[in-house]
Amino acid sequence: MDLEATELALRSTMHQVGGRLLEQLLNADGAGYRGGHVPCGQGHQAAFVDYRPKAILTVLAPVAVQRAYYHCDACRRGVIPKDQDWDIAGTTFSPGVRRLMGRVGGKEAFAEGRRDLAELAGIVVTTKAVERVAEALGREIETLAQQEQALALAGKLLPLREVPTLYLALDGTGVPVVPHETVGRPGEEGTGPAKTREVKLGCVFTQTRLDAKGRPLRDGASTTYVGAIESAEGFGRRLYAEAVRRGVARAARIIVLGDGAVWIWGIAAEHFPGAVQIVDLYHAREHVAELGKLLYGPGSAAAKDWAASRCEDLDAGQVERLIAALGRLRPRGQEAQEAVRKAQGYFETNAARMRYAQFRRQGLFVGSGVVEAGCKTIVGQRLKQSGMRWTVRGANAIIALRCAELSGRWEEFWEARAAS
Numbered sequence: 001m002d003l004e005a006t007e008l009a010l011r012s013t014m015h016q017v018g019g020r021l022l023e024q025l026l027n028a029d030g031a032g033y034r035g036g037h038v039p040c041g042q043g044h045q046a047a048f049v050d051y052r053p054k055a056i057l058t059v060l061a062p063v064a065v066q067r068a069y070y071h072c073d074a075c076r077r078g079v080i081p082k083d084q085d086w087d088i089a090g091t092t093f094s095p096g097v098r099r100l101m102g103r104v105g106g107k108e109a110f111a112e113g114r115r116d117l118a119e120l121a122g123i124v125v126t127t128k129a130v131e132r133v134a135e136a137l138g139r140e141i142e143t144l145a146q147q148e149q150a151l152a153l154a155g156k157l158l159p160l161r162e163v164p165t166l167y168l169a170l171d172g173t174g175v176p177v178v179p180h181e182t183v184g185r186p187g188e189e190g191t192g193p194a195k196t197r198e199v200k201l202g203c204v205f206t207q208t209r210l211d212a213k214g215r216p217l218r219d220g221a222s223t224t225y226v227g228a229i230e231s232a233e234g235f236g237r238r239l240y241a242e243a244v245r246r247g248v249a250r251a252a253r254i255i256v257l258g259d260g261a262v263w264i265w266g267i268a269a270e271h272f273p274g275a276v277q278i279v280d281l282y283h284a285r286e287h288v289a290e291l292g293k294l295l296y297g298p299g300s301a302a303a304k305d306w307a308a309s310r311c312e313d314l315d316a317g318q319v320e321r322l323i324a325a326l327g328r329l330r331p332r333g334q335e336a337q338e339a340v341r342k343a344q345g346y347f348e349t350n351a352a353r354m355r356y357a358q359f360r361r362q363g364l365f366v367g368s369g370v371v372e373a374g375c376k377t378i379v380g381q382r383l384k385q386s387g388m389r390w391t392v393r394g395a396n397a398i399i400a401l402r403c404a405e406l407s408g409r410w411e412e413f414w415e416a417r418a419a420s
């Protein structure tokens, strides 16, 4: 006996049997007939017309559902109470199948998701259907997030408990988009029109303890994510709402971590005015290393020595010494002069955000590795695979889906849906 073939054949049989049972269950309600008239939802009465079957794909098998069909003459549209009752309005997929489609569509390319559904669950759908349903669920998640945001901004979202130290780590990462999404947006110098749009991503996490060496420890499973392709204003509100949900109002210390991007510090100033601002140490070091290469030649001992000394300044919390060292440079050539000027601007602007020795004494994280990993996980792994080109609408839906999933809120979303 070929066990594998037998297993799969039996699974198929079980699905057929389950499908028949589910069909009986779904049709045991008199097709949702509620008398001659039902309210249409717009203040009129819709009149009963007839019964109309619809095929619904469930996790077991396709089932035929009988539904009482009403029509509102004033609205000129059909009303089917049963579709509302069972959450199958405007779709031929059951909520259970949609959940699985959202799950795979959030995780992997839609075509891969289609294959996994067939292989793992015996559910056969099209790639396009996975895409449509996953993105629709992402938009539903976003709608709930917007409602939550409105509550947070109105002061109606109360934090659960006190938080010792709350971190907000911010970063941006590009997502490849279809050409019409970058009209009027120039790309980087000399590369023609932009091919990507920036996703702004925020990680919120807490810290309670230090390890034996006095280094901060991120609280387990405390990281949640928000992200979207949107303006700094919109993203600022999104991040603020998440911070409120995570207890920013009851946080003893608030830390904003980021690279040198101007929008990050604008958001910090507007929404988290009392927060400690920290520029990611590794970005600061990278600036030093890049400048060293430009001044003394890539790979040269002089470049390494110079960069090592400047990194020591950074570690010692001596940003002023670093800035003074930049001032002593006499670079030749326009490119080098311009690079030094830029570096001076960067370190002067961010000097107060680079007190690394002090931050370490306070037991704080000085690196934004969490959000960089978040960019890779939430955005890179799913949205930046080769050949992918997104619309902003589609990308934002999948980002919303992934943020919910990786923030541990997927189950919560389905419970909220079931309750509404």
Ligand SMILES: [Zn+2]
Binding pocket: 040, 041, 042, 043, 044, 045, 072, 073, 074, 075, 076
């Ligand atoms: Zn009506």
